Each structure stands twice: as structure tokens, then as C-alpha cells.
Amino acid sequence: ESVPGVIITQHSGDGKANQYFVRGYNLDHGTDFGVFVDGMPVNNRAHAHGQGYTDINFIIPEFVQQLDYEKGPFSAKRGDMTTAGAAEFTLVTELQHGFAGVTIGEDNYWRGVFGDSVEAWGGVLTFGGEATYYEGPWVLDEDASRFNGIVRWHRGDEDNFFNITFLGSQGEWRATDQIPMRAVAGGQIDRFGYIDPTDGGESQRYSLSTSFGMRNQDTVIRGKAWAGYYDLDLFSNFTYFLDDPVNGDQFHQSDARGFAGADFAVDLENRQIFNAGTTYTFGFQTQNDWISDLGLSHTVGRNELSTVREDDVFIGSYSLYAESKTTWSEWFRTEAGVRGDLFVSDVDSDLPANSGGEVDAMIVPKLNLIFSPGEHHEYYLNLGGGFHSNDPRGVNLKIDPNTGAPAQSVDPLVRTWGAELGTRSQWTQCFTTTIAVWSLFNDSELIYVGDAGNVEAGPATTRYGVEFAGYYRPNSWLGIDAEVSLAEGRYNDIWSTGGPWVENQVPVVISSGITLGGGPGFFGSLRGRYFCERPLTATKGVQGSDSFMVNARAGYRTENWELALDCLNLL
Template structure:
């Protein structure tokens, strides 16, 4: 295998094995993939690709997915903002994530539906990230409207290692990863600590992040068994988004804060087990999760005396599991691979609350709830080889949700249930050894916050409130091509379409539901990878999206939608020991108002990485935001009130800047 191909795990984003047809050789950090009937926009990201990217935050691992953008509007300990396929996913509403079978998205969460906090993941423990844009597989369930990603923990880490990183703004990180052989298997142990003050002028982030993992992998009951315990604890202060006028008037700088007492803490502890036999896969998990978050986005609009700071609390236990069975059958001498699966998940939320606060001291309760929410799912998918070149896949999925809400306001207590049947279909055609075509169609859904499904009275105004459906269905389709030249060039292209029955969401910041309409989106995605020689490779990715509400009005823009996401990079293996990479990320002007009149400025940032490695040690330098851009990570347009302003406030652009240029030095011992 040629060295230059090993350098680029990006190739894995555009490769596929056609089960029962013909295997396309996969170059990169894996040499073989077990194929499903997937789309042109699906792929696998390897650990080598993760290591080759300079990243400000661990959640930026998701930016390895072509067309995905990851930003932040608050403190480092909070879940990031995600954008893909015309969705402002907020903190994860329409993109499903999981790790070794455990769900990451949080239902009926205190800060936002589908809340996806990836801070508990130690990047060095990840072997691969399997992603699918769109929802064309029957195993894809809640939150998978725009797609899904599965983080797979490493069973065989390439190295045992000890990492020490330091950087500007008092950035410090320690990471250790080791293995221990035991009977019939091994134990993998990893730990991480990170501290960071941030570049902000009025606030010290004081990040104190701790992660730990202990994992057993081995043989049991004629199959492969893994048992994993994970622990995460973090606390931080936040530099929230700020109004443009406060900067223009000289009240604060672009790196300043109007409320210096916001921030939070969060923890996640889990135990999971996975077993895989010849025909059966099974997993089970239990997760204990807590979050305590203080924010202030409107300053003195609602309370001119104490200010508008609020606290969001979430404390829950999640338990569940999944079981699938695979077998092969024939129909008229045509081989068919069947997969049958069932899933169960229960969220026991003993406290999810919203409170008015001042300097992190509670003043009053907006609402406080106990929520018990369970889902039961079953699916069937069959994949058949219709000819030597043509493969088809058909699937159906059934989901049933049941929720009980016990609110501090009896009017908002109650029960809700809902169910959905989703159908999936795909065709893959192999034109020749290098060119394949894909046609995909699928239905999916996202769940709404259970509190929105039982609400009768707005907790702030006490006015009647409209309930929302517990489940919201989507329909999507895709037409794609993938070209794979084993020597130099790799290209994938997808033209996609997606409709969503309703953009209804529970707004955690306000404690009520916000009604919207059905929506439609379509777009084009391109990914290309080119190897100039054994040492130098280039890649480019671009996503173009058109997003509209499905209404007869000029106010049909979807706020937060991103029309363009693009990136390009170069990997240069200078010598056997020296390696470097340079990457440009661009996010186009985001829509900030329903009439499309208000838009953000585009964001462009350049990051670089250079490293030198010997057999037992490695040193690397990351340069983040090389050209010291002052673009914005996120923008919102809404009304807020500063001291002395009119009671109704002032509509303004509120933004969070990207962090200034920063350098980070890493030293690793490899065993």
C-alpha cells in the first residue's frame, strides 16, 4: 500500500464495499469495510484522519463529515452548534449521534431537544466514525432526519501513549492511553484532563474537564464481547454571544462579556456492553447525566432590575439496549441478506427545570418537571443482489414513544404517546470497477420535547399554549455518484431533497413551544480527493443548500440555515518523519430572519498542523486561526435590552467571535 494513500483518511469518506457484488479496495487507515446498501454521501473516518486535523475543540471531529460545520455560541463546556444540509441543528436536534451503541442525543433536555455534548469523548480512543447523511437505513431512528454518526471505540489501539499539550491562554491537556492483557482479551484504559482560560477579556473560562475510560475486549460465548465504563466531569465559565451595538458603542470589545457570572457544569457516567456473534448483535447501557447551566442572552429585557440570567437544570438516568439478528436467504436463486432488530430506550428525568437567576442565585422558578419517556422500536431491512452490478435494499421501521410529565404547574402535567412507521429503499449500481451510482429514499423523524406534547399554559405569560406532536416525520431522497481511481483520484457527488412535516421545537431558553411550519430543503454535495505523488495529497468538499418553509409567503426563510459550507486541505508528508497539513473552512452567510433580509457575514478560518515523529515519541504544533480572523462563530438576530435602553429592547445582531490565533504544542510518548 502506497505511503501517500495512508496519509489521507479522507478517502474513507468516499469508498464503499458492495456486498455480494464486488469489493472496491479501500485505501487509508482501514483496508476492508463490511458494506451495507449505503448512499454516495456515507463514509467512514479513521483515527489517522482525526489525528491529522488541527482542532480547537474535540466536537470538531464531526467536521470530518463533508458538509458538516461545528461552531460555538457560549462556553467551552457546552454542547456545540451543528450545521448540515440546510439545518441549524442547534445542539443536535436532527442529527443522531451514538458511541458504541449508546445514544448521545438527549430527549426533552433542559437546554434543547436532541442536545449533543461530545466533550466526554477522548479523541484518541476512537477507531472510526461511521456516518450517513440522510436516513436511508432502517437502523436509523430518532434525530436522524439530516443523518447520523456512530463513534466506534478502538479495540486495538495502535499505540500506548502519554500526551502532554500546552498552548496560549493557559491551555493544558494531559492524556494517557494504555492496554493490559488479561485472559481471553485485554483491558484498555484512558484518561484525559484539560484546563483552559480562553482569550476573553472580561471572563476566565476556567475549564476543568476530566475524562476516564476503562474497557474490556475479548472473547465470550463464541463471540466478541466488550464492556466499557466511561466517566466525564466538567465545569466552566461562559463567554456568551454579545450584541453588536455593545461593541460599536465601546461598552465591551468583541472578546468581552456583558454578564460575567454565566457558566455551568456537567457530568456523564456510563456502563455499556456489546456482544457480537455470527448472526446476533446485542448491546445494553445505562447512563447517569447531569447539567447545570447559567446563561443570559437578553440582559435586561424581561427583568430591568435583576437582569435576564436564567438557569437550566437537567438530571437523568438513561437505560436501554438493542438486539439484531442477521441471516441470508434466497429468492429465485437471488441471495438476500436480512437484518431484524429491536431497540429500547428509557429516559428517567428526575429534574428538568428553568429558573430565573442573578449571579447564579435563584430568584424564581419558571417551570420544573419530572419526565419519564420511553421508546420501543423494531426494524427490518433486506439487501439483495439483483445482478452482478445491481444491489437493492428495502427496509421498514416502527417506533412507539410514551411520555409522562409531572410539572410544577398541574395544568402542564400529563401523558402523551405517538408512533410512526418509516420506510426506506435504496439502489446501488456498479457501472464498472471505478464508478458506482446510488438512488436512495427514506423516511425518518425527530422526537419533540415531551413537555411540549403536554403543555396547556405558557409558564411565563400564563396564556393558552399549543401542544406539539411527540414525533415529527421527514421524507428524503438522494441521487449520487462515486468515482474511485485506486491510483490518484476519488470523487463523490450527491443531489438530495428533504422535507420535514414541522419545525416545531420546545425552546428550553424560554420554557415554551415555538410553532413553525413544514419545510423543504434540497442541495448538492461534492467531495474530491487527489494524490499528486507519494507525499502530497489534496482534498476539497462543498455543500450547497436551498432551505425554505413550505408556506405561501415571502417570509419563508428558515432562520439559521446555512446555504454554503466548504473546506479544502493539503497533507504533505515532507519526509519519513515530518508531516504537515493545512486546512481552510468556509461557512457562507447564514439566514438570520424569516424574510431573508438579515444575514450573517461568512466565516473563513485556516488551521495548520506540523509534526515530527520517531519510533517512540512525537512532537506536534497546531496553529489555529492562522490569519487571526475576526469572523463570527455564530450570529443571531433578536431583541435584547442594555441598561438605559427602551423597555421593548433593540433588535440587533448577537454574535460569538471565533477565537483569535492560538498556538498549541503537543509532545507524545509512544509505547
């Protein structure tokens, strides 16, 4: 939530991927918001629980050096599943000091973390780990445990460097899923109670990545490559006894995959075009997933009753992009780019009719115009295209595995066009603001289907909104910020959807906070977050309730230690 206007919530247990809300989108567990760690994409294509499933539980916050974000499909280096935006975590190359920390909280919350850097093999070896356990406020203890680790060796400086990084994560949990309101109102179960005590899951993720950089005068070469393994076993029961009054409706989603990819780019700096200084960037990216036992089955108490479908899937993408950043004058510069993506997929299904392969391609242009008429004000106009891929199982779908009836397939790639007009202003040395007006035109959206526990390709939509952010820091120990996001999403064909409103969109998001303390001594913060009612149906006949949450933090620090108290959800 460091990204302005972003809401992140937990759903069905702390071990599961979070749910994301950006610019009015309910992105479920990722879909159209790309997340990267040192260039490595985290969004999982053709995932068992939904396209774009993004689990960032493997990141240890203390090892994040920088978080960069973008809104909209306006960067040539961003491709699949980044139409709403993207965020990239850059991990530390060296810790200035070793550290260790312990957190103890209500409902039997425990967390331990440590890290250090030492000189080794002509470079710097950075390592650390994290262990967490949480029972939660539920009647059924969540028993959520996770272990994360990082080892990185780095050598070089900002221009010429090489590193290799191992990341590992393993977690398991029990989940108290959504429960019937009438069961709570009737006194059958507590507000924090449960119906199915066997919901939950376990997951693990391991990756080995490397990156390098080389500079030769005005030419910069950068490269990243990675490979890893991920698996998930998820047990959910959203409707309990609606479909099967005897055994219940629990289902098991399984995903086991190997993944590998690379990202290479060349920057040609200080070039000239029509007597204007420009930097050219040319890049190649690839991402590949080999998924086995991609399954959906009907279970009871985590024991399988029947298999709905089981597939082996390969999906690979191969991308080229080019971009030029040109300064035409002191007050005007441009960023123009184009990107081409080739997608190849193959599905081997237990139902032969749903097997097959597909090849598709997409070319999208990008253009950003930046005007700086004064030293403290900047205006910009961003135009560009983006896209997201659909699950290859849906692309090759011919027969519904649940009913055996003929089924409608979806397009492999779906295009989006976007536009954004905004301004960035630094009114004084301590006060800055940003304002943006944006719109997105989607040929199809990925819609979350709660009863099925996954996403499906939905109809075309038009989205638009306004964002404001203000930051005030009069001195080193006081900071005040406020962010407001207003958004609206409408279906283009209201006759086929039964109404104009995109379900689960969040029209209003407001967050604000105050931070005290910038060095040794006492420190504190107070933050509030609000999002308004949201339509659960296309007619707004059913509305989800609004939410307002306040968190506070206070503590004391010296150069060598820190003691803090966090109070979450004060109201």
C-alpha cells in the same frame, strides 16, 4: 468535521455542547443529526436546553478507532433525530502501544492524555484518561476544565466477542455569551468582553455499556446494552436587562437523568430470494430516559429568584426494524427496509394542567437502489422516511408557564420524507469523487429560539441541495481533499412565517485541505473552511456574516514519539 459538509462551532463556553450545521440545517446542539458511541445514542430527548442536545465532550479522540456517517433518513437501523444524518464513533478494543501526551497552548491552554492496554482476565483491559484546562482569549477567564476517563475490557475476535466499557466525564466553565454590538462600538466593553460574569455551567456524564457478537456459520447475533447518569446546570443570559431591568435576565436550565437502552440485531447471511443472494437483518432497539428536576428558573448571579417550571419526565421508545440487502446482478443491488417506533412519555409538572402522558407510533419505509455499470463507477437512488420526536413537555403543554395564558401543544412525532440521487466514482487508484443531489420534506422543524435558549417546533419546510467531495492521494505522503455543500431551505407556508427562507440555514459550505507525511519524519497539514452569509430572518432582511478559517499543523514523528505545532485560525 471529519464528516463531509459538517460544521461544528463552539457557543457559550467550551464545556457546553457544540452547535452543528449539516446540509444547510442549523441543528443547534443536535436535533436532527444523530450521534452514537458504540451504538449508544448521545442525543438527549426532552433536554433542559433543547430537544436532541448532543454533548460529545466525554469522547477522548485518541480512543476513537473509526467514525462512520450517513446522510439522510435512508437506513432502517436509524430512527429518532436522524433525518439530516447520523455519525457513529467506534472506540478501540485494544491499543497497540501505550501512550502519553501533553499539549500546551496560548491563553493558558493545557491538555494531558494517556492510555494503555494490558492482558487481564483472559482478555484485554484498555484504559486511559484526559484532563484539559483553558482560560480562553476572553476578558473574563473561561476557567474551562474537564476530566474524561475510559476503562474497557474486551475478549474475542471480530465474529465472537464480549466487552464491557465504563466512560466518565466531568466539566465546568464560565461563559462569555453573545454581547451587544453597540456596547462594543461605544467602547463600554472590549470585543472579547462580557456583561454577565456569572454565565456558565457544569455537567457530568457516566455510563456503563456492554456489547457482544456471535457467529454460527451464516447467522450473526449482535447485542449492545447501556445504562448511565447525566446532569447539567447551565446559566445563560442572552438579553441581559430586556425583561427585568433590575435583576437582569439570567436563567438556569437544569437536567438530571438516568438513561438505559439496548440494541439487538440478527443477520441472516447467504439467503436466496428469486435466485438472488440476500442478507436479512432483524433488529430491536430501546431507549429510556428518567429525568428529574428538569427545570427552568430566573436567576441573578446563579442565585434563584423564581421558578418558571419544573418537571419530572419519562420518555421511552421501543423499535423494531427489518432490512434486506440483495445483489440481483453484478451491476444492480438493493437495500430495502422498514422501521416501526413506539414512543411512551409521561410528564409530572409543577403546573398540574401541563402534566400527562402520551403514546404515539411511527412506521417509515426505506429503499436504496445501487447501480454499478462499471468497475469504477456507482450510481444510487435513496428513498425513505424518517422522523424526530418532540419534547413531551411541549406535547402536554396547555398553559404557558411564563404568562399563564393558554398554549398550543405539539405533535409527539413528526415525519420527514427524503430522496437522494448520487454517484461515487474512482477515476484512478488515487482519485475518487462523490456527488449527491438530495431533498427533504419536513412536516415540522425544530427551530432554535435564541432569546429563550431552547428549541421549539416550527412549521413545515422543504430543503434541497447538492454535495460534492473529491479525494486525491497520489502516494503515501500526500493527500488533497475538497468538499462543497450547497443547500436551500424554504417554508411551505410563507404567509404564516412572514417569508420563505428558513432562518439560520447555511447555503454554502466549502472545506479543503492538504496533508503531508505518512510515516516517520516530518509531517504537516493545511485546512480551510468557509461558510457563506446566512439569513437570520425569513425575509433575508438580516444576514449573518460569512466565515473563513484556516488551520495549520506541522511536526516531526518517530516510531515512539511525536512533536507538533498547531496554528488555529491563521487569518
